[in-house]
Amino acid sequence: MRIRELDETQLIESFQRLLPSGGRTVVGPGDDCAMVAAPEGAFLVTTDVLVSGEHFRLDWSAPDEIGARAAAQNLADIAAMGGRTSSLVVSLVLPRDLDVDWLLALVAGFGERARAAGAGVVGGDLAAGEQLTIAVTAHGWASAAPVLRTGARPGDTLAVAGTLGRSGAGLELLGRGLVAGSEHDPTVLGGLSEAIQVYRAPVPPLEAGPAAAAHGAHAMLDVSDGLVIDAGRMARASAVVVELDSSLLGPDVWALEPAARLCGHPALDWALFGGEDHAMLAAFPPAVVLPQPFRPIGVIGAVEPAAAPRVRLDGREVSGGWDHFRRS
Ligand SMILES: Nc1ncnc2c1ncn2[C@@H]1O[C@H](COP(=O)(O)OP(=O)(O)OP(=O)(O)O)[C@@H](O)[C@H]1O
Numbered sequence: 001m002r003i004r005e006l007d008e009t010q011l012i013e014s015f016q017r018l019l020p021s022g023g024r025t026v027v028g029p030g031d032d033c034a035m036v037a038a039p040e041g042a043f044l045v046t047t048d049v050l051v052s053g054e055h056f057r058l059d060w061s062a063p064d065e066i067g068a069r070a071a072a073q074n075l076a077d078i079a080a081m082g083g084r085t086s087s088l089v090v091s092l093v094l095p096r097d098l099d100v101d102w103l104l105a106l107v108a109g110f111g112e113r114a115r116a117a118g119a120g121v122v123g124g125d126l127a128a129g130e131q132l133t134i135a136v137t138a139h140g141w142a143s144a145a146p147v148l149r150t151g152a153r154p155g156d157t158l159a160v161a162g163t164l165g166r167s168g169a170g171l172e173l174l175g176r177g178l179v180a181g182s183e184h185d186p187t188v189l190g191g192l193s194e195a196i197q198v199y200r201a202p203v204p205p206l207e208a209g210p211a212a213a214a215h216g217a218h219a220m221l222d223v224s225d226g227l228v229i230d231a232g233r234m235a236r237a238s239a240v241v242v243e244l245d246s247s248l249l250g251p252d253v254w255a256l257e258p259a260a261r262l263c264g265h266p267a268l269d270w271a272l273f274g275g276e277d278h279a280m281l282a283a284f285p286p287a288v289v290l291p292q293p294f295r296p297i298g299v300i301g302a303v304e305p306a307a308a309p310r311v312r313l314d315g316r317e318v319s320g321g322w323d324h325f326r327r328s
Pocket residue numbers: 047048073077224225
């Protein structure tokens with residue numbers, strides 16, 4: 001069945017059983033607004049939009065994976081402040097010939113990730129349009145002070161929780177046709193399946209966010225556009241130099257080697273420049289024992305007189321990463 005055969009009310013009703021209400025929802029979908037219990041501590045809001053062809057492709061991902069990814073990247077932004085998500089709203093622009101079961105699988109994938117994070121899906125909006133688009137807003141709270149991008153200090157340890165470069169590698173494998181995307185077989189090409197899986201539906205280490213906050217992290221963000229470009233954002237916001245140590249990126253590089261051999265370029269490139277794994281990148285005071293699963297990947301340095309905040313890899317300046325509007 002195509003969605004043009006249903007009306008809006010029928011569609012929304014078919015979503016209901018797929019969406020968690022969450023522990024803080026007072027009024028869920030159905031009224032002019034949802035009502036969510038006001039949080040203690042800081043109230044957090046973030047939004048991210050996903051556009052077919054730009055963030056996902058219908059022939060590369062299953063609908064539940066696209067839904068899971070839409071939830072994951074918004075949940076990761078709340079976690080990257082040291083917070084937890086209370087509620088999500090999700091607005092969909094849908095081509096009229098979209099298959100109803102396909103759409104319900106997307107909504108189910110979204111709902112499952114929200115449920116796993118303890119968040120309610122409390123509303124959204126629907127419109128018809130040519131380009132399938134998913135716009136998500138997440139609301140959350142941080143019980144301690146939120147961890148901003150601005151607080152990194154010289155001497156801090158730079159650490160990461162989660163994977164780097166897997167999504168970028170998966171994207172390249174799919175883009176080069178090295179995986180039968182449409183067959184959707186996770187066993188294809190054995191060791192490469194992790195990269196493809198992370199591309200299709202990343203699993204950010206959400207609990208690492210609040211854990212970092214509880215351990216006194218000075219600064220944090222999630223790696224959405226690439227380690228180097230996102231570390232650069234921390235560097236500028238904090239007016240520091242981020243010093244990355246390539247020897248500490250070993251676990252990511254090793255995991256990416258099979259894909260790198262296939263694609264013919266260094267695995268390190270994905271770890272440095274690949275986006276969308278949504279790892280947590282944080283600066284910790286030097287004496288802190290890092291909370292699980294953070295691992296050190298560098299240090300924070302001071303900006304020299306007349307120099308600019310920047311990122312260096314093994315002492316050499318480095319730049320690059322994903323940008324929606326500039327393609328090199
Ligand atoms: N259209 C906009 N209007 C106002 N602020 C914006 C707009 N787009 C982005 N911003 C703000 O700019 C900042 C950076 O946005 P960005 O989307 O790069 O962060 P992010 O969501 O953490 O990363 P990503 O989108 O790559 O996951 C955020 O604080 C965001 O709210």
